[in-house]
Amino acid sequence: MLFSSLIFISCFLPIVLLLYYTVFRFSRKLQNIFLLVVSLGFYAWGEPKFVFILITSVLVNWIFGLIISKVREDKPKSTITIAIMLIFNISIIFVFKYLMFTMENIQNITGLKFNIPEIILPIGISFFTFQAISYVIDVYRERGQAQKNPLNVGLYIAFFPQLVAGPIVRYETVADQIQNRKENFDDISAGICRFLIGFSKKVLLANNLALVADKAFKLLGTDDLSLAMAWLGALCYTLQIYYDFSGYSDMAIGLGKMFGFHFDENFNYPYISKSATEFWRRWHISLGTWFRDYVYIPLGGNRVNSNKRLFFNLFVVWALTGLWHGANWTFICWGLLYFVALSIEKAVGLDKMQSHAMLRHLYTMLLVMFGWVIFRAETISDALLYLKTMFIPGSSGLIDAEALVCTKEYIVFLFCGVLFARPFAKKLAKTKLAKTRMAQILYVIVLTGLFLASISYLVKGAYNPFIYFNF
Structure with a gap:
């Protein structure tokens, strides 16, 4: 769904704002859950199957965040955790964004002939993956607390305004706002x-x-x-x-x-x-x-x-x-x-x-x-x-x-x-x-x-x- 589309302007945004400030206004927890649900729906609008990649990224990096918050003082364990986290996140980008390119160049250089799979690129994968990496590293650097609730990590990574084309929001920027933001008329x-x-x-x-x-x-x-x-x-x-x-x-x-x-x-x-x-x-x-x-x-x-x-x-x-x-x-x-x-x-x-x-x-x-x-x-x-x-x-x-x-x-x-x-x-x-x-x-x-x-x-x-x- 595009911000600059009639469906977003006339339906999605007005309904989300109305429900956020009426039905869910009395509970921050319910507001966050609501925003996460509509964000996943926003992402799934074009290609529903790719929402599972996004959810997987959220859950795995939530686990990495919990682990790194417990082992950050142990240099070997924290280094290994960060390394595995980077391998996981970079692998997601590589498979969907660079695997075809890599195979084509190997084929051109070596002259070998093999089938190159047609892989569709999930929208915004580079943006939300970079935010996931930011979450774990900022927790490691103590620039934000690890979220015990995976739904909060999901809201940070998948929040629909910046989900598919940025800006890339670093976790330290909004860590406190997830629970303690204050909406006002201005x-x-x-x-x-x-x-x-x-x-x-x-x-x-x-x-x-x-x-x-x-x-x-x-x-x-x-x-x-x-x-x-x-x-x-x-x-x-x-x-x-x-x-x-x-x-x-x-x-x-x-x-x-x-x-x-x-x-x-x-x-x-x-x-x-x-x-x-x-x-x-x-x-x-x-x-x-x-x-x-x-x-x-x-x-x-x-x-x-x-x-x-x-x-x-x-x-x-x-x-x-x-x-x-x-x-x-x-x-x-x-x-x-x-x-x-x-x-x-x-x-x-x-x-x-x-x-x-x-x-x-x-x-x-x-x-x-x-x-x-x-x-x-x-x-x-x-x-x-x-x-x-x-x-x-x-x-x-x-x-x-x-x-x-x-x-x-x-x-x-x-x-x-x-x-x-x-x-x-x-x-x-x-x-x-x-x-x-x-x-x-x-x-x-x-x-x-x-x-x-x-x-x-x-x-x-x-x-x-x-x-x-x-x-």
Whole structure:
């Protein structure tokens, strides 16, 4: 089920909120059980059989949490427990996400012929598995108490707002909120507004920009992709993936607030960055901090004795970051692109440089855009061909009718996409004018208008999938 679907907006969410705040309002235990049940139902909506994988993950990691809480002071036993837990969780991801990819590459390298099973990827498996790992490790680090009730672990891992596409919520962030959260009108109101903003970003901006990006990438390999259309497609995909994913994160954070949960921010205007290092402090923050806290720092981080070890640590993190996004060499290359960029930036101190802000921003955005081309392409050869077309025009030349028509039809979405990728609205909200009664009324009117416009697009059956559901 999609947040940006009519069934979710008109049925699922209103019914869940109504029951949560009426029938179950007098018992935290019943509220938690209710949220867990509806979360499992939410996940089972598309592929019911995969809910058993989720339940298995919850139960097994609940047991690991209990074990690690008892043996954490015993170094050998705790090390063995953590190792077995990691093997179990990584095996789940490997079988469903990487087994086919691994077998295909073995077949290509060795020339051996064998049957490769068709394995369907459960939605959000990387997200909920990373949260399960976070639960056990945070209990081991004493950053949250082990839950004796498996239903509470289930609520943490399977809570529907962040279940299928994040943000990745670390256990220490919400450990206390499972039992002791306090719902109030201000949070509910703020949550609804945040949800509507994310909903509008997804439906109005991401979905419309996707039409241009898809058209450009479908023209790849034909004689109909001009240099201008290639750049336009790359720009639209750059904006699409931002509004698609940040819109989902906004909706997830808003939904959490409606039920009294406070999740950390996942995006902080990444497209204003002046280095790749800064970009990754602002983009998909929950994934970046997860790899930092559970991979990079345990490897030694930047507190190592040699640059070789530092670069090795960066290599591991970015190879895994790329691989996390999917079983394809394009994702691995995309991750390694950032490994190279961040290594160079650390070597020359670019992230600490204060001068040449415009040049550093231009460099960063070109790097990000080229990276998204690699990320979006089906194969590495397709990515290289697309990048080549962005600089060396083919038979369609520098510009063609397709590029002009797409620019004319989608110029409003492009303009809004570029404008709101910067903290324009955030700065406006901090002014004295924004705190006036009239401005607050206008804000509600604008949100209502955006909501109605988004609903009209959904009724027309417009393009609507989420990019990050694949990961």
